[in-house]
Every structure is written in C-alpha cells, then in structure tokens.
Amino acid sequence: MAEKFTLIGSxxxxxxxxxxxxxRGYEVDLFERRADPRAGNFVGGRSINLALSTRxxxxxxxxxxxxxxxxxxIPMRGRLIHxxxxxxxxxxxxxxxxxxxxxxxxxxxxxVVIEAAQRYPSVRVQFNHRCTDVELETATAQVVNTETEATxxxxxxxxxxVDGAFSAVRQSMQRKIDRFEYDESYLAHGYKxxxxxxxxxxxxxxxxxxxxxxxxxxxxxxxxxxxxxSFTCTLFWQFKGPSSFESVRCDEDxxxxxxxxxxxxxxxxxxxxxxxxxxxxxSLVTIRCAPWCYKDKVALLGDxxxxxxxxxxxxMNAAFEDCVVLDQCLAQFPDERGRAFTExxxxxxxxxxxxxxxxxxxxxxxxxxxxxxxxxxKKKIDHALEAFLPGVYLPLYTMVTFTRIPYADAARRARxxxxxxxxxxGLAILLILLLFGRLFGFN
Ligand SMILES: Cc1cc2nc3c(=O)[nH]c(=O)nc-3n(C[C@H](O)[C@H](O)[C@H](O)COP(=O)(O)OP(=O)(O)OC[C@H]3O[C@@H](n4cnc5c(N)ncnc54)[C@H](O)[C@@H]3O)c2cc1C
Numbered sequence: 001m002a003e004k005f006t007l008i009g010s011x012x013x014x015x016x017x018x019x020x021x022x023x024r025g026y027e028v029d030l031f032e033r034r035a036d037p038r039a040g041n042f043v044g045g046r047s048i049n050l051a052l053s054t055r056x057x058x059x060x061x062x063x064x065x066x067x068x069x070x071x072x073x074i075p076m077r078g079r080l081i082h083x084x085x086x087x088x089x090x091x092x093x094x095x096x097x098x099x100x101x102x103x104x105x106x107x108x109x110x111x112v113v114i115e116a117a118q119r120y121p122s123v124r125v126q127f128n129h130r131c132t133d134v135e136l137e138t139a140t141a142q143v144v145n146t147e148t149e150a151t152x153x154x155x156x157x158x159x160x161x162v163d164g165a166f167s168a169v170r171q172s173m174q175r176k177i178d179r180f181e182y183d184e185s186y187l188a189h190g191y192k193x194x195x196x197x198x199x200x201x202x203x204x205x206x207x208x209x210x211x212x213x214x215x216x217x218x219x220x221x222x223x224x225x226x227x228x229x230s231f232t233c234t235l236f237w238q239f240k241g242p243s244s245f246e247s248v249r250c251d252e253d254x255x256x257x258x259x260x261x262x263x264x265x266x267x268x269x270x271x272x273x274x275x276x277x278x279x280x281x282x283s284l285v286t287i288r289c290a291p292w293c294y295k296d297k298v299a300l301l302g303d304x305x306x307x308x309x310x311x312x313x314x315x316m317n318a319a320f321e322d323c324v325v326l327d328q329c330l331a332q333f334p335d336e337r338g339r340a341f342t343e344x345x346x347x348x349x350x351x352x353x354x355x356x357x358x359x360x361x362x363x364x365x366x367x368x369x370x371x372x373x374x375x376x377x378k379k380k381i382d383h384a385l386e387a388f389l390p391g392v393y394l395p396l397y398t399m400v401t402f403t404r405i406p407y408a409d410a411a412r413r414a415r416x417x418x419x420x421x422x423x424x425x426g427l428a429i430l431l432i433l434l435l436f437g438r439l440f441g442f443n
Contacts (some may be wrong), residue, residue, distance in 0.1 A: 002027045002122065003337070004156035008031075008131040009163030012106070013302035013319035015113030015125075017162055019063050020327040022120025028124065029154060031143050033130035033163075037110050048193060048232045049111070049224045050077065051101040051211070051313035053401045058079040059320035062327075065116055069109060073102035074225045080210035081370055088266045090210065091376055094395075095383035099402045101211070101313060103224040127424045134159050139297040141169075160299050160336060165287055167304035177294060187284040187363070189219065190239050190246060194275045196268045198229025205268045206231065212371055214262050219243075220264055220367035226428040233265070236284075236367065245281050284309045286356045292345040296338030299345075301326060306352035312400060312409075318355055321404070322348055354408035358400060385421075393417055 004025050007014055010032035012322050018030045052073060060066040077100040078092035079215040093100060132151075133142040140155040161169025191296045199205045204225055206212060212223040212231070218236065238244040248254050251273045257265050266272065287307040293299040301320030325347050329340040369375040382395040394403070394417075399410035 003158070004029070005409055006139070006154050006156040007031070007157045008134075008141060008143075008159065008161050008169050008271060009167075009304070010110075010114055010117075010125055010127075011164055011302070012110060012113060012316050013323060014162035014249075015061060015110060015117050016063070016161065016320055017326070018117035018123050018324045019113060019120065020123070020323050021330075022117055022123040022199065023063065024327070024330065026122060027156070028117070028120075028123040029156065030117065030125045031129040031131055031141070031154070032127050033146060034127060037114070048107075049103050049105050049226055050316055051194065051224065052104050052109075053101045053313065053317055054318040055314070055404055057102075058316035058404060059324045062324060063116055063278050064399045065112055069104060069112055070102060072108055072227055073104045074227060075100040075209050076103055076211045076224065077209050078211070078249075079370060080207050080212050081328065082212060082214045082262070082264055083371065084216075084261065084263065089376060091199055091370070091379050092383075094398055094402060095387055099398070100209075101401060103211075103226070105226065113160075131163065131168045134161075134169050136157060136172065136176050136294045138296050158297055158299065160301055161304040162301050163304050165285055165303045167300065167309035169298065170289060170300055173294060173298060173300070174289075177291075181288075181290040183288045185286050187360075188240070189236050189363075190236050190243070190245055190281040190283050191251075192235045192237075192276065192279050192281050194233040194235060194269060194272060194279065196223060196231040196265065197270065201228045204229050204231070213366060214265065215369075215371040216261055216366050217368050217371070221265070222366070223265075233269070236363070239281070239283075248276075251277075286360065287344060288353060288356060290345075290349060292349065293338075293341035296336075296341060299326070299341045305348075306356065308352075308356045308359040309363060310359070312355065312359045314355055314400065318352065318407070351407040354406075354411045355400075358396075358407065358411060 005021055005026050007018055007028060007030040010030050012033070014030060019026050021028050026381050027187050050417045052069070057066050057199045060069055077097065078090055081089040081091065114125060118125055128146045129143045130146050131141050134140065138155060139157060139159050140153050142151060143154055144151050146158050159169060163169055165251045174182055196205055206223070208225050214221040218379065219232055219236055221235045223233040224282065225231055248257055254273055254276045257270060285307055286309055289305065301322045303315060308315050326344045329344040333340040385393040386395060396410060396414035399405045399413065402406065
C-alpha cells in the first residue's frame with residue numbers, strides 16, 4: 001500500500017509539495033483552513049504579488065508548470081529608483097538582460113499549484129479544515145471543519161506542516177519535542193499594501209518592467225506591476241516613533257507624509273486615503289527553529305520551518321526549493337522516510353539561516369543604499385567584474401536570484417569576493433601612494 005502523507009496548509013508550498021508527492025504515487029490528504037481560492041474568496045493576508053526567480057522556476061519546471069505560471073508573469077528587469085524630487089534611476093538586476101525577476105499574482109500561482117496537485121488521483125484537497133494539533137508518535141493530525149465545527153483525527157504515515165509562519169504543526173512540535181529550538185524576531189517595521197490602478201486606457205502608469213523603489217533611508221515604498229495594468233505598492237515603515245504608522249492619526253497626516261516622501265506616486269493613487277485607513281498593517285517576522293522533523297512522522301516545510309522577511313524576494317522561492325530537496329531525499333531513501341526527513345533538514349537548515357540573514361541585510365540595502373551614487377557605482381563595478389572574470393566573480397544578488405547555488409555557499413562566496421576585492425583595492429591605493437611618494441620625493 002502507498003504511504004500516506006497528511007499535509008497541513010495549501011498555500012504556495014503546500015500545493016506544490018502535494019503535486020511532488022502525488023507524482024511519486026504517495027497518498028496525500030491536504031487540509032487548508034481557508035476556503036477554496038478558486039471560489040474567488042482568496043484572502044492572502046500577504047502580498048498580492050511576488051517576485052518569482054530561478055529557484056522557484058526550477059521547482060515549477062520539475063512538474064511542468066513553469067510555462068503556465070510565467071505566461072501571466074511580468075518581467076522586472078531592474079530596480080527603478082524614485083528620488084524625492086521625481087528623478088528616476090534604473091539599475092538592471094544583471095548585466096545579462098535575459099536575467100530578470102518575474103512579478104506574479106499570489107492567487108493565480110496558488111490556483112496553479114493546487115490544480116497541479118489535484119491532477120494526481122492520489123491527492124485529496126480539503127478546504128475549510130483547520131489543524132489544531134498533531135499527535136507526533138502516531139502522525140495523527142486533529143482537524144476541525146470550520147463550517148460544521150466537527151473534529152476529525154486524520155492518521156497517516158507522516159504529517160507535513162506547510163502551514164506558514166504561525167504553523168500549528170510546528171507549535172505541536174514545540175510543545176512535545178524536548179529541547180526544540182525556536183526563535184522568532186520581528187522587525188520594528190510593518191508593511192501596508194496600496195494600489196496604483198491602471199490608467200484610463202488600462203495602461204501601466206509607470207514603467208511596467210521594473211521593480212519600483214522609493215528609498216527613504218529608514219523606510220521605503222516599493223511597487224510591483226500586475227497583469228491588469230495596476231501596481232501593488234508596499235510601504236515598509238516603522239510601527240512606532242515620530243515618523244511611523246503610529247504617528248499618522250488622520251487623513252491629513254497621511255496626505256502630508258505621502259506628499260513629502262512620494263510626491264510622484266500620489267497623483268497615481270486615487271484611493272490612497274481609503275486604502276491606508278482600511279488595509280491592514282502586517283508585521284515582518286523571521287522564524288528559525290530546529291529540528292524540522294520528528295522521526296519518520298512529522299516534517300516542516302516553507303515558512304513553517306523558516307519564515308524570512310521579504311526583502312530578497314526569496315521566501316516562496318526558498319519554500320519551492322525545499323519541495324525539490326524533500327522530493328530528492330524521498331527518492332534517495334525510498335524505504336527510510338525518517339532518514340529522508342533528516343537528510344532534507346540537514347541540506348536545508350544552513351541555507352535557510354543564511355537566507356534569513358541576507359534578507360534582513362537587503363532591507364538596509366533597498367531602503368537606504370539604493371538611493372546613493374556609490375551603490376549604483378558598486379553595481380556597475382559588480383557587473384564589469386562579472387564580465388571580466390566570467391565564472392570567477394558573481395555578484396551576491398546574481399547568485400541568490402539567478403542561480404541555484406545554495407544560499408549559504410552564495411553568502412560565503414560573496415564575503416570571500418568582497419575580501420579579495422577590497423584587499424586588492426587597498427593594495428592598489430598603497431602602491432599608488434608609494435609611487436607618488438617616490439616621484440615627488442616624499443619620505
Ligand atoms: C509582504 C510580503 C512580500 C513577499 N514577497 C515575496 C516575493 O516577492 N518573493 C518570494 O519568494 N517570497 C515573498 N514573500 C514570502 C512568501 O509569501 C512566503 O515565503 C510564502 O508564502 C511561503 O509559502 P508557504 O506555503 O510556506 O506559506 P503560506 O503561503 O503562508 O501558506 C500557508 C497556508 O497554510 C494555511 N494554514 C495556516 N495554518 C493552518 C492550519 N492550522 N490548518 C490548516 N491550514 C493552515 C494558510 O491558510 C495558508 O494557506 C513575501 C512575504 C510577504 C509578507
């Protein structure tokens with residue numbers, strides 16, 4: 001008889017993982033607390049659109065889904081920086097124009113992966129079912145039908161928690177596994193989504209193929225294009241303080257803040273005040289935990305195992321990469337699920353931790369450094385070095401976004417490159433100074 005997996009959560013990674021498991025012939029019961037997103041009631045609770053890049057595309061390709069997803073994607077070829085005075089600067093993501101990131105809608109991607117899973121007859125997806133507890137030793141998930149309040153015990157061979165940053169499966173592991181490590185840290189910033197609607201003829205009102213950034217040192221706004229001609233803007237701003245979400249108390253305050261900081265965006269945002277009032281302010285959390293598995297009974301994947309802040313545009317991409325690695329480990333140890341889980345954890349943990357650090361660092365880069373000339377010059381030098389030293393020098397952003405080099409290796413390699421580069425630069429300056437000293441007779 002085929003092994004049976006109970007999956008909790010059919011967000012982005014849950015649907016994709018169910019498809020991977022279905023392809024291997026496993027029985028899969030997937031429970032999602034929300035209603036079916038295809039009924040038009042998608043409540044993301046998260047960003048409306050996301051940046052999909054090489055790692056995520058590779059995972060989708062494994063299941064033949066990449067073309068379908070990319071059909072609706074909008075290429076973002078670089079960062080378009082908006083200064084306060086309206087000046088614009090474009091910085092391409094890579095020296096190769098064929099390398100870009102893709103803006104895709106969360107709801108449509110979610111539908112694609114769920115439908116991909118449902119094409120396998122051994123996969124059953126049940127919406128409106130919330131997991132409340134997991135009995136680890138017996139791999140039994142307790143699920144409540146949110147419409148009838150009826151509770152069921154769902155027993156399988158293994159439970160996989162793909163239930164996001166506030167995972168119920170992980171909470172059961174926290175309660176029941178001795179010395180389970182858990183750490184959550186919040187940024188002082190929250191985020192709010194706002195809209196730039198299409199123009200009167202349905203056109204994009206700003207450059208379509210770019211990720212727009214309004215960097216303002218301690219905070220920023222970004223905007224990603226949508227296929228319907230609109231942009232989803234996200235304001236990342238401190239929760240508290242003299243200039244913060246807390247400090248704006250009325251529409252006038254909001255208007256003043258936007259007119260001062262994002263004057264070129266304001267005329268494009270007719271519903272700004274209403275959206276600012278009504279849209280929720282989300283928090284930004286990094287979650288680290290260990291282990292991600294319990295014997296051959298329970299495992300965690302995606303944000304449930306490693307939520308990261310969104311500034312590298314990699315949370316979903318990393319979750320998709322988890323699916324590929326878990327699939328490989330199950331293939332490598334077909335009769336030893338416990339070993340497959342342990343191998344998956346050991347291959348992913350270091351990389352998830354590295355990504356968590358990179359994502360926080362990239363917030364500082366986006367909100368502060370992208371505005372500076374030095375940053376733009378450094379990007380040009382990066383691209384020139386990449387062209388001059390092919391295969392030897394790779395910018396960090398390129399490694400993270402356009403390759404599948406493990407995140408931890410990418411971070412280490414970037415540190416080595418920087419060290420070599422700055423040492424050579426220091427040496428060159430020293431030699432020039434010595435030469436000048438000789439020429440002009442200084443001692
Ligand atoms: C503002 C913002 C912007 C982002 N931008 C990007 C980006 O550009 N690129 C990128 O790669 N990543 C991005 N991310 C990160 C990305 O959203 C997550 O990494 C990704 O959604 C993780 O997928 P997941 O399936 O693990 O979790 P989720 O997508 O959160 O899915 C979890 C699912 O589990 C369900 N669930 C939760 N609890 C239960 C329960 N008890 N019982 C049953 N079901 C349950 C939820 O309803 C949900 O459907 C962004 C995140 C944020 C907040």
